[in-house]
Amino acid sequence: MRRSTALIVGVFALTAALVLWPRDGLVGGGKTIWMTVWGMPFEDRLFRDEYARGFERERPDVRVEYGRFADVRLKYNAWHAQRRGPEVMRVEATWYIDMARRGLLEPLTPYLRDPQRGLSPERFEKIPEHLRRILEVDGEIYGLPQDTAVFGLLYNKDIFDAHNAANPDRPIAYPSERWTWDDFRRAARELTVRDANGRLERAGFGVALWAWPFLTLQAQAGGAPWSPDGLTCTVDDEGGVAALRLLRAMQREDRSFDPLLADYTSGMGPDILFGLGRVAMLMDGSWRVANIENNYPNLRFAVAPLPKGTRRAVVTGSIFWCISRHAKHKDEAWEMLRWLTDDPQAARYWDTMRLAPPANLAVIRGPGFRQTGGMLKDPADPSKGFEVPPMSADQFGDRAAWIEPTFVAGEDGSPAPGFLPMHELQGDLFAELASMLVSYLSPGSTQSPEAALRGVAERMNELVDRRRRAAGLPPVQRGEGLSR
Amino acid sequence: MRSDRPSLPWRVFAHAVVYAAALAAAMPLLWMIMTSLKADDEVAPDRLSLWPRAWQWSNYAEAIRAANLDRFFMNSLVAAVLTTVLAGFYNAAAGFALAKLRFRGRRTAIWLVLAAMMLPVQASFIVAYIIAARLGMVDNMQALVVPFIASAFGIFYMKQAVAAVPDSLLEAGRLDGMTDLDLFWHLVLPAIWPATAALGTLSFVNSWNSFLWPLVVADSESSKTLPIAIAELAGGVYVQSWPVRMAAATLITLPLVIVFLLFQRAFVRGVTLSGVKE
Numbered sequence: 001m002r003r004s005t006a007l008i009v010g011v012f013a014l015t016a017a018l019v020l021w022p023r024d025g026l027v028g029g030g031k032t033i034w035m036t037v038w039g040m041p042f043e044d045r046l047f048r049d050e051y052a053r054g055f056e057r058e059r060p061d062v063r064v065e066y067g068r069f070a071d072v073r074l075k076y077n078a079w080h081a082q083r084r085g086p087e088v089m090r091v092e093a094t095w096y097i098d099m100a101r102r103g104l105l106e107p108l109t110p111y112l113r114d115p116q117r118g119l120s121p122e123r124f125e126k127i128p129e130h131l132r133r134i135l136e137v138d139g140e141i142y143g144l145p146q147d148t149a150v151f152g153l154l155y156n157k158d159i160f161d162a163h164n165a166a167n168p169d170r171p172i173a174y175p176s177e178r179w180t181w182d183d184f185r186r187a188a189r190e191l192t193v194r195d196a197n198g199r200l201e202r203a204g205f206g207v208a209l210w211a212w213p214f215l216t217l218q219a220q221a222g223g224a225p226w227s228p229d230g231l232t233c234t235v236d237d238e239g240g241v242a243a244l245r246l247l248r249a250m251q252r253e254d255r256s257f258d259p260l261l262a263d264y265t266s267g268m269g270p271d272i273l274f275g276l277g278r279v280a281m282l283m284d285g286s287w288r289v290a291n292i293e294n295n296y297p298n299l300r301f302a303v304a305p306l307p308k309g310t311r312r313a314v315v316t317g318s319i320f321w322c323i324s325r326h327a328k329h330k331d332e333a334w335e336m337l338r339w340l341t342d343d344p345q346a347a348r349y350w351d352t353m354r355l356a357p358p359a360n361l362a363v364i365r366g367p368g369f370r371q372t373g374g375m376l377k378d379p380a381d382p383s384k385g386f387e388v389p390p391m392s393a394d395q396f397g398d399r400a401a402w403i404e405p406t407f408v409a410g411e412d413g414s415p416a417p418g419f420l421p422m423h424e425l426q427g428d429l430f431a432e433l434a435s436m437l438v439s440y441l442s443p444g445s446t447q448s449p450e451a452a453l454r455g456v457a458e459r460m461n462e463l464v465d466r467r468r469r470a471a472g473l474p475p476v477q478r479g480e481g482l483s484r
Numbered sequence: 485m486r487s488d489r490p491s492l493p494w495r496v497f498a499h500a501v502v503y504a505a506a507l508a509a510a511m512p513l514l515w516m517i518m519t520s521l522k523a524d525d526e527v528a529p530d531r532l533s534l535w536p537r538a539w540q541w542s543n544y545a546e547a548i549r550a551a552n553l554d555r556f557f558m559n560s561l562v563a564a565v566l567t568t569v570l571a572g573f574y575n576a577a578a579g580f581a582l583a584k585l586r587f588r589g590r591r592t593a594i595w596l597v598l599a600a601m602m603l604p605v606q607a608s609f610i611v612a613y614i615i616a617a618r619l620g621m622v623d624n625m626q627a628l629v630v631p632f633i634a635s636a637f638g639i640f641y642m643k644q645a646v647a648a649v650p651d652s653l654l655e656a657g658r659l660d661g662m663t664d665l666d667l668f669w670h671l672v673l674p675a676i677w678p679a680t681a682a683l684g685t686l687s688f689v690n691s692w693n694s695f696l697w698p699l700v701v702a703d704s705e706s707s708k709t710l711p712i713a714i715a716e717l718a719g720g721v722y723v724q725s726w727p728v729r730m731a732a733a734t735l736i737t738l739p740l741v742i743v744f745l746l747f748q749r750a751f752v753r754g755v756t757l758s759g760v761k762e
Contacts, residue, residue, distance in 0.1 A: 005665055014570070015574075018629060067704060069699075275525065
């Protein structure tokens with residue numbers, strides 16, 4: 001054979017070998033169930049090493065195949081197109097209704113109601129009430145909540161103490177759940193420091209520009225992002241306008257808030273300035289607390305419940321454990337879901353990660369919630385430090401005591417302040433709100449709050465109508481001249 | 485006698501423009517390297533500086549540990565090398581066929597290649613995924629290599645390069661009794677070597693940096709690649725650490741710099757000769 005022919009045959013052989021090489025599917029035969037999550041690499045130590053391996057010990061006849069993905073929602077959609085899916089899938093609340101309606105999720109209602117294998121009423125009532133309210137989509141429940149992240153007010157104790165020492169005539173108490181918007185504005189104003197040229201040295205208040213702060217403030221001012229039937233976006237109600245007015249007043253009148261236009265997940269947000277002592281109060285989620293402890297171990301800070309507007313309201317998030325409609329072993333998947341949300345596993349979630357309280361009131365009210373063990377970087381070498389620092393019982397008051405009031409009704413009979421806004425288009429609404437806030441709070445913006453919010457509402461309503469048209473339904477008739 | 489050399493002010497201006505453009509192009513790379521050597525608190529959004537306060541070399545060890553870079557390095561390397569070798573061969577072979585062989589449907593084939601070049605990748609992405617899934621090319625090395633061993637751009641690029649090879653050379657070969665395979669291997673490939681090297685470099689870079697396709701087709705740890713490992717450093721609601729992410733990005737950029745340095749002459753010549761720019 002000529003050399004050229006031999007070489008070309010060699011290339012073809014290489015290609016054939018590559019194409020025809022035997023492929024192993026991810027999930028093998030027998031009782032292998034597939035568990036998928038997203039998160040940081042170190043989170044494998046809980047999800048894989050404790051949860052997946054722990055369930056295998058519970059059910060020795062079942063093997064759990066574990067996968068963590070940078071963009072797990074994209075994977076869910078890709079697998080759905082192939083008519084396959086994981087037995088156990090982690091789903092963000094923002095995606096929940098959309099995924100349920102598009103047929104990605106298996107209804108859990110039959111399992112929940114099963115007298116032998118279902119959840120007892122006592123067990124179901126451990127789930128905070130604001131989560132129980134939103135689990136049902138078109139008459140079916142598709143997931144069991146794993147956690148419920150909470151929005152709070154982080155504050156730098158050294159800054160408050162230094163201010164009070166320097167200004168004994170006008171002291172500022174640490175933030176508390178009794179604070180109103182006026183108390184909050186006043187404190188932010190007082191704690192702001194500018195140099196002789198007017199350059200900001202320390203802002204009284206910082207928050208990343210994304211949907212949560214807006215939704216919180218809107219709710220505190222009596223508003224809601226959607227009409228009760230979910231057909232009309234109402235971000236431009238009076239509550240929404242009041243929320244934007246507050247932010248702009250703090251930015252331009254008080255000059256205590258200097259918004260950074262970075263995306264929340266850019267890692268360049270106001271949390272860094274808070275960690276460096278250049279922001280006195282930071283509105284952020286429960287996941288930020290351990291992160292700041294780790295990055296700024298010398299920072300003396302605490303967290304308080306959010307101040308109230310005309311009423312108390314705290315936006316929360318949640319992550320659900322769900323089963324794919326295409327999962328092969330749904331009975332085993334249900335067993336694992338039930339096991340994952342049981343007290344010991346829920347307690348381990350808080351004990352190791354401390355990102356968000358588990359969606360389990362028994363754990364939140366139990367002794368394990370008051371101190372945590374954290375997670376070492378390398379269990380074989382503790383000298384390398386922690387990925388998630390532990391929380392001692394002494395630290396509980398400053399770092400985690402603020403969480404429980406989110407789930408407790410007021411003494412005056414008012415409902416618990418925690419709420420979780422849910423809608424099929426919630427992801428789109430989040431993106432619209434983040435973009436609107438950046439535009440509205442840009443230094444030269446002359447946009448009125450009404451116009452900024454009307455634009456968001458109109459775009460969302462158009463999306464609602466587009467979905468209805470796709471389903472063969474007429475567009476919603478909304479009042480003339482109004483977005484709703 | 486009038487000199488052809490440009491005047492001094494013109495040369496100073498031209499150099500200034502070139503150096504400014506080079507600096508602008510190098511700045512993101514420089515920023516990445518410098519950030520990779522900073523402490524976390526030096527990347528505060530309101531007080532950015534290029535130079536690190538103290539050089540944090542430990543960020544590199546932390547990047548390898550946190551993102552498991554060592555585990556995913558081989559996946560990226562094998563996929564990139566196989567893609568480069570096979571894409572070089574198949575695109576050149578198809579280019580040779582379209583440029584120098586006469587067969588029925590040749591014109592249609594050229595039009596199809598041109599039409600495919602005009603189609604945005606995003607438009608064919610879902611269909612490509614479904615086909616790959618039906619062929620079992622998901623979550624394995626095949627998924628990372630096979631879809632890229634021939635491309636419309638690569639075929640057109642090599643067709644343009646082969647078209648520049650004189651027909652008389654091929655006729656001489658045929659008179660000597662060479663088959664089409666001999667012509668391709670012994671005469672065409674050596675003549676278009678710079679274009680092949682340029683396409684190989686582009687294929688390597690594309691495969692090495694590829695993010696969206698591996699993100700969709702790689703399900704298990706055994707088929708994940710380096711860009712996905714870096715993306716996972718920002719999983720969930722907060723970023724692990726910008727310096728650590730930049731250290732990881734610097735580490736995965738190094739092989740590209742080495743490949744480009746090795747092939748830069750051939751790359752520049754190949755791009756110049758073919759007259760095609762991706």
